[in-house]
Structure formats: structure tokens, C-alpha cells
Amino acid sequence: xxxxxxxxxxxxxxxxxxxxxxxxxxxxxxxxxxxxxxxxxxxxxxxxxxxxxxxxxxxxxxxxxxxxxxxxxxxxxxxxxxxxxxxxxxxxxxxxxxxxxxxxxxxxxxxxxxxxxxxxxxxxxxxxxxxxxxxxxxxxxxxxxxxxxxxxxxxxxxxxxxxxxxxxxxxxxxxxxxxxxxxxxxxxxxxxxxxxxxxxxxxxxxxxxxxxxxxxxxxxxxx
Amino acid sequence: xxxxxxxxxxxxxxxxxxxxxxxxxxxxxxxxxxxxxxxxxxxxxxxxxxxxxxxxxxxxxxxxxxxxxxxxxxxxxxxxxxxxxxxxxxxxxxxxxxxxxxxxxxxxxxxxxxxxxxxxxxxxxxxxxxxxxxxxxxxxxxxxxxxxxxxxxxxxxxxxxxxxxxxxxxxxxxxxxxxxxxxxxxxxxxxxxxxxxxxxxxxxxxxxxxxxxxxxxxxxxxx
DNA sequence: TAAATAGTGTCTATCAGACAATATCGT
DNA sequence: ACGATATTGTCTGATAGACACTATTTA
Numbered sequence: 001x002x003x004x005x006x007x008x009x010x011x012x013x014x015x016x017x018x019x020x021x022x023x024x025x026x027x028x029x030x031x032x033x034x035x036x037x038x039x040x041x042x043x044x045x046x047x048x049x050x051x052x053x054x055x056x057x058x059x060x061x062x063x064x065x066x067x068x069x070x071x072x073x074x075x076x077x078x079x080x081x082x083x084x085x086x087x088x089x090x091x092x093x094x095x096x097x098x099x100x101x102x103x104x105x106x107x108x109x110x111x112x113x114x115x116x117x118x119x120x121x122x123x124x125x126x127x128x129x130x131x132x133x134x135x136x137x138x139x140x141x142x143x144x145x146x147x148x149x150x151x152x153x154x155x156x157x158x159x160x161x162x163x164x165x166x167x168x169x170x171x172x173x174x175x176x177x178x179x180x181x182x183x184x185x186x187x188x189x190x191x192x193x194x195x196x197x198x199x200x201x202x203x204x205x206x207x208x209x210x211x212x213x214x215x216x217x218x219x220x221x222x223x
Numbered sequence: 224x225x226x227x228x229x230x231x232x233x234x235x236x237x238x239x240x241x242x243x244x245x246x247x248x249x250x251x252x253x254x255x256x257x258x259x260x261x262x263x264x265x266x267x268x269x270x271x272x273x274x275x276x277x278x279x280x281x282x283x284x285x286x287x288x289x290x291x292x293x294x295x296x297x298x299x300x301x302x303x304x305x306x307x308x309x310x311x312x313x314x315x316x317x318x319x320x321x322x323x324x325x326x327x328x329x330x331x332x333x334x335x336x337x338x339x340x341x342x343x344x345x346x347x348x349x350x351x352x353x354x355x356x357x358x359x360x361x362x363x364x365x366x367x368x369x370x371x372x373x374x375x376x377x378x379x380x381x382x383x384x385x386x387x388x389x390x391x392x393x394x395x396x397x398x399x400x401x402x403x404x405x406x407x408x409x410x411x412x413x414x415x416x417x418x419x420x421x422x423x424x425x426x427x428x429x430x431x432x433x434x435x436x437x438x439x440x441x442x443x444x445x446x
Numbered sequence: 447t448a449a450a451t452a453g454t455g456t457c458t459a460t461c462a463g464a465c466a467a468t469a470t471c472g473t
Numbered sequence: 474a475c476g477a478t479a480t481t482g483t484c485t486g487a488t489a490g491a492c493a494c495t496a497t498t499t500a
Contacts, residue, residue, distance in 0.1 A: 007232065007269065007271050009230065009232070009314060046230065046314075048230050048305065048311075048312035052304055052305055052306075053303045053304035053305070054301060054303040054304075054314065055303075075300050075301065077298050077300060077301075078277060078298065078300075078301045078316045080276045080277040080278075080316075081275055081276035081277075082271065082275055082276070083275075088271075089271035091232060091269075091277065091314070093301045093303075160452090161452085161453095162451080182490095183489085183490055183491065183492085184451095184452085184453085185453080185454075185455085185489095185490085185491080185492080185493095186488095186489055186490055186491085188452085188453060188454085189453095189454090189489085190489090192453085204498095205451095205452095206498090206499095207450085207451080207498080207499075208449075208450065208451090208498070208499040208500065209449075209450040209451040209452075209497080209498055209499070210450075210451055210452045210453080210496065210497040210498045210499095211451090211452080211497075211498060212451075212452055212453090213452080213453090383479090384479085384480095385478080385479080405463095406462080406463055406464065406465085407465095407478095407479085407480090408462095408463080408464080408465080408466095408480080408481075408482085409461095409462055409463055409464085411479080411480065411481085412462085412480095412481090413462085415480085427471090428478095428479095429471090429472090430471080430472075430477085430478085431471075431472040431473065431476075431477065431478090432470080432471060432472070432476075432477040432478040432479080433469065433470040433471045433472095433477075433478050433479045433480080434470075434471060434472095434478090434479080435478075435479055435480090436479080436480090
């Protein structure tokens, strides 16, 4: 086995979205060894001449493999060691991000990498230590939502509190069986006057019922 | 300027302790360029053949430079980029830890690196981006204490709740002027029956007053 | 007016801070 | 008993969940 003097450095990204039923994560199928054919978090090897920092590496991975630009990336932590990649001592920094699912569909054709959305809690076997990485990103996202950070990056530009509540419920559901139901009243009180949300004046949801106030993310919102 | 193909990888550690008056951080004075003579967080360059992972690098830094073994290291996050080290593109992972001050004194003489304890909120100018790293570690520690994680690694083996309260107050004090005083009753209720603490039976603090119950960290305690 | 959903009001359990009251030691 | 600190009790305000009630739309 070849031993390199310097280790592999990469950035991996857990990109989350919401399907009809559950929290989803985007995975790519590895086209080359090691772990050829296995599904993995999208990622890229650091190119020092190209990337100003590791977040730029992560953004390049999403851009070049999937044609995706995300509004923000949250760094979670570094995974490192001699054993995690069979090729060499390696270090990978995990990032995670949120994006409405259709925004990925829209731009994806540009590169012919095979990618797919999986249930974030049951993605099957993953390459390297990506199952552990995904687990950590999942937990971090859920903690955020539990501690009342609204996942606005998963919403369309304008949305109702009901829609936001439904998204939060899907995020918090860890298996298809248990139905998480947040309280409507508490949810409304929590977010209706939150500085993260701005009511869009004169813009109400239509339908055969009382129309709901629409909101958008405020300019000061940081997830 | 020389451009290497592979970047520098290192681990830096913010090691905190408590003095008579304030939260302190251990810094070492750089003996070589860049930033020769400036104070910096102790750290080490990754040696892939020696370190099983980056936490091992951090532990090696503490051990070889200061003769210190810490009970645990908390990884905070990675700092990376082309500009943060004048030599090259670099990546450093920040860890932080707690240790009673005298435990460092005891073993320090083994290597003749110059090190010193500084007020964690006013350490003066630091090398590289270590001021930012220290700021982040400080904030993380304070958030932990505010959210009721007892900083037991700063305590002696046995301690009273009063001693623990005093340590928490010192940690939370961000400048020498404001006097932080936690409520005695609330503090007692919070920790007296915490699963993190175990009352040491038949062991009471002595003195010309009602003796206080002594506690130790429970075996399940993880900071 | 019925159906459906939006938004509000109210009750209650919990929790934490403030602070008073009581307990237990050495002297 | 006194001084000093430990421990417990009580009050109060903030908060969130549970759940019922009112409001507003279309059909």
C-alpha cells in the first residue's frame, strides 16, 4: 500500500430537503474506487490553488457535481484518521445545508453524475464514514429546529405558518411510523412576531377557507 | 514565495483554567517565524505516521510542549484558507479543554517551551487567527456553563457546590468589573440531584460553620 | 349556513430567579 | 449563644403545551 506524506483533505456536504413525507438527503453514487458503486455524501478534494477556504471546496463540490448554489453552509466538524479512507490518512470537514428540492432538480442536468434523494434516516449503506457524518448533520438540524430556529431555507420565498409547521414536523419525524404534530397555537405565537419572519402585506393564501398570512425570511435572518 | 502542493494541517488547543479572579487560557510564545515572539494557542502540525487522528495531534501538542494530559478534548471547528498562515494554505482544527491550573504547573518543567496563563478575555495580540479561535472557544465554554453543564474538569476530585458555583461565576465573568453572582438556592437545586454529580458519603467540608456536602463527578459524566 | 382552516384566549405544569427561613457546624 | 455558611421553602414571573374558542373565507 502506498503511503503518502500528506493526507487527503476534503469537504463533504449533507444537503437536506423535504419530500411529501420525510426529510431527505442528497447522495451521489461513487463512480470510482474506493467504495465504487456505494452511495456517499457529495464532496470534493481540496484544491488549494482554487479554493480560498474549505467552505469554498464544499461549494465547488455542489456546484460542479450538481449545479447547486446554496444560500449558506453550516460547518459541523472535522472527521480524520488513518482508517476512514482506505487510500490514506484523511481529513474531511462536514458541512450541511438546506435547499428546496425542486431547486436541485432545476439545475441538475448540467453534469451527468448520478444522484438521488434518500430518506435521511434510512439511506442504506454509505461509503467511508458518511453514515456517521449524516447522523451528526441530521441531529444538528433537528436540534436547531427543536430550539426554535425556523428552517426558512427549505421554504419557498413566500410561505404560510402552516406550511412552515408542516416542514418542521417532517424534519422532526425520525421514522415513518410516529406522527409528529406540533401545536398550532404555540407555533403561531412563536413565529408570528419572530424577527426572523416578515409578514408580506396584502398577500394572503387563497382557498375555500380563511386565508392565511404569508411571510418571507427577514433580511437579518441567519439560520 | 514557495507554494506547496499540499496544505499545512494542524490542531490548536485552547486550554482553560481558573485563577483567583478570572478564566485563564494557556498560551505559548512562538520561538520561530512566522509571528516569532507572539503568543499563540499551543498546537502541532499533523504527523500522519504518528497520529491516529487529529485529536491525537492535539493531545501530542499538549503532551510534548507542556507535559499535560487532559481528560477530554472538545472539537470546535476547522479554520482554513490561503491567508491565515503566511507560509501557505493551511487548515487548523480547534479543540478546547479544561484543566485545574496546578495540574499544568506540576508537570510543565519537562520541556523548556515558554508558556504562560493569560486572562482569557484580554490575552493581548495573538499569532495567526488565534484571537478568533480563542473567542470561539470562550463562547462555547460559556454557553455550556449557561446551559447548565457543570465544568467538573476544572474542579478537584472532591468539591462542594459552593466551590463549583464560584468557578461558574468566574467563567461567566467577561470583564473584571462586572460581578456575576449566581443564586445559591437555584444552583443547589440544579446540581444537588444532577446525574453528573455524586455525593461523597460521610465527606463534609470542615470549618467554623455548617459543613458542606462534598461531591465528585459521576462515572457517566461527559462534559 | 356548512366546511375548512386561521388566528386567539385560557388554563396549567414547569422552571428558574429572588429571597426568606431554617439547619448545623466551630468557637 | 454567635458567626458563618449550608440547605430548604416560598413566591413570582416567564414560558410552552394542551385545547377550546372565535374569525374569515368559498361554496
